[in-house]
Amino acid sequence: MIEIRNLVKYYGDIKAVDDVTFTVNRGEILGFLGPNGAGKTTTMNILTGFLSATSGTVTINGHDILEEPQLAKKSIGYLPENPPLYLDMTVIEYLKFVAELKGVSADQRLRQLAEIMKLVRITDVSNRLIKNLSKGYRQRVGLAQALVGNPEVLVLDEPTVGLDPKQIIDIRNLIKELGKKHTIILSSHILPEVQAVCERVVIINRGAIAAEDTPEGLSKKMAKTSRIELTAEGPVKEIIQKIRMIPGVEHVDAIIEKEDGITIFEIENKTGEDVRRQVFFEMARSSWPIIEMKSLDPTLEDIFLQVTSNQQTGKRG
Amino acid sequence: MTRIQAVFKRELAAYFRSPIGYVLFAIFMTISGLYFASGILYANIDLVGELNFIQSFLFIIVPVLTMRTFSEDRKNGTEVLLFTSPASSLEIVLGKYFAALSLFLIMTAGTLSHLVITALYDGLIDASVWGAYIGFIFLGVAYVSIGCFASALTENQIIAAVISFVIMLVMMLLNFVSSMLGSVASTLISKINLFGLSDVQIGSAGSAVTKALQWLNPTTRISNFVNGIFELSPILFFVSMAAVFIYLTNRIIEKRRWSQR
Structure with missing residues (x-):
């Protein structure tokens, strides 16, 4: 056409x-x-x-x-x-x-x-x-x-x-x-x-x-890693340490620290491995309550950023 | 043809959707009316003189009339609609040109009322009046094309008006400056006389320049019409001048599409 x-x-x-x-x-x-x-x-x-x-x-x-x-x-x-x-x-x-x-x-x-x-x-x-x-x-x-x-x-x-x-x-x-x-x-x-x-x-x-x-x-195509967003209450350093021990987890980061000791973490794990259950049990064992946990699929946004991030913009449209 | 018509209708109507059509018509009628009224006052109605009088204002009226032709579309982005439609750029240029010319003709037709009044009181309407009208209209045919050309050059209406004003002014001034430029040319030739020309030859070269410049001057071309002499050559002159400027307008628009800037 x-x-x-x-x-x-x-x-x-x-x-x-x-x-x-x-x-x-x-x-x-x-x-x-x-x-x-x-x-x-x-x-x-x-x-x-x-x-x-x-x-x-x-x-x-x-x-x-x-x-x-x-x-x-x-x-x-x-x-x-x-x-x-x-x-x-x-x-x-x-x-x-x-x-x-x-x-x-x-x-x-x-x-x-x-x-x-x-x-x-x-x-x-x-x-x-x-x-x-x-x-x-x-x-x-x-x-x-x-x-x-x-x-x-x-x-x-x-x-x-x-x-x-x-x-x-x-x-x-x-x-x-x-x-x-x-x-x-x-x-x-x-x-x-x-x-x-x-x-x-x-x-x-x-x-x-x-x-x-x-x-x-x-x-x-772009789903090399999948990510999890975890909102939990507890000591930040120890939580990061604990989660890092879980097999399959590549990277953990505290993104936002909220009031009352609640923190939002981002967990990156290797492709195909869903670590949400292990994360739950680890957190439960230490009595750190999970407020929220969700899996972040790579959005077009990620792809877009990945595709365009190492390049500069600024030309005529 | 239907596409030329579509553009033509829209453009002509556009003059009357904004005040510009009315204002121009009013100015035109005021100028001609003043001359006509003063003629009545002195019991000496001169319709040929009236047209001559308006003619000396054309280099202001026509630029204002044509300045929006292409500039406005370019500024508002409506040219995208026109030039991505199945209409060719020449069809669009012609539609716009005829619309502007029509407004000029409508304004000219307004002065026919003076003719009617003159006739009602048994005034003199002879061949020279009709000749003056024909000359005036063909002058408009050429001038409007110049205005359209200037409008295609820029997206700024004021600049478009100034450009066409300058072109028309230069054409009108050719009468005065042609002999001067002719003598300038002969002086220049005598200063750098490469071919060893005699004074007579240099003099004739100078007068040739004068003649050529006068040939380009549109206003002298209509003088014979006023004397009641109908000639084809001035008509051809004006029509070809319009054709050249319409052609150039079209080229400019085409060129912009191909431009690498």
Whole structure:
């Protein structure tokens, strides 16, 4: 559906995108993850035909974005980070304009717009000026704009940035819903978002792809150690000593010392060995009450940090 | 074609969603109305003179009219919508150009009311008036393209207005400075006379420079229209000038996409 090959983009001497290659299959929701300035927006601007690459190719639905821009662009709906809204228009005026611009035939226009407005739930504000709408509504109008013309591919650049938690959940559910009919590329620097919505993740850092897998696959791949968080009451040094004696435990650390002698420890153990039972018995033997104990699976966050930590950020997005 | 139309409709309507369309129309009508009213006062209505009078304000009115054309979209990020849509950049440029030109034509049409009043009182409306109108409109065809070009250069509307103001001002001043620049050229040639040219040859080189500069001056080209003489060549001149600037505008926009900065 979308094929990106050896994409390179220079801004002066700075390599914003460095040999990026990936494909997105039909019907897939792909997460495009990276810190701010990793090259996400640049990549998306190139694959929607807004910018041109220094080298490399982008093919949408079999059409090269530079060779057959009209056909390629017809199958893309793009929501940039800042929704491209004409603030002086009403929602319906704006969407009508977009429909004309995208060449939606006149007899289909109104019906299609009504469907889209219903889907993204902006029907009730259709006659209001966009400049008077809240950020959440504006984002939805931006999404509606991307949906006009019923493109097969949706490219969404940080669609939840600047929204409040409820709006974020709304937009995420909407994206999931849209994923049933469309192929979606979604960029984000928020990990739970990608975890919640996407079927596959491409991690980009400093312009280059750092990792690519399903969210679960990435977790497994990186699960060299598993960690336990233990909250217990007792003398810190002795607890650390005792737990260190347990076979399988590699490392123990007191992270936070709370009031009343309660401390939070982090225990790292070798892969595959669950030491929670031994920890319980050891603590019980010394009558140090366990307040809380939980296993910490490596999250995308850990993977992300691991992938990106030894590299610096600070390039254009 | 429908895409040019879509851009055209939106852009033209945008002039009237903000005060700018109304303000420009009001300024235009005030300037022309003042001239017309003073003509009535002295019982000497001169419609050709009126158009000439407005024409000397065009290098301020047109830059204000066109400054937002591309700058605004670039600043607001709405250009992303335009340039990722299936519309080609030329279609977008044409849509915007025709919208700005239409506002110019609407303003010009406003002065037709003066024509109607003149006709009602059996005033003189002869071929020179119609000639002056045709010349004025084609001047607008060229000037608006210059304004669009300037707007494509920058995301700052004020800078866009200043750039087109300067281009138009230089064109208007060509009349005055062309002979001066011609003599400067001949002096320069005589100072560094590499080919051993005679004084007559140097003099004709200087006058050639003057002529070339005058050839570029749009305002002298419409003088024959005012005399009631209809010529194709000035029309071609203005239309090609517009075509050149529209072409350049399109190139600038395309170039920005390819830019490595």
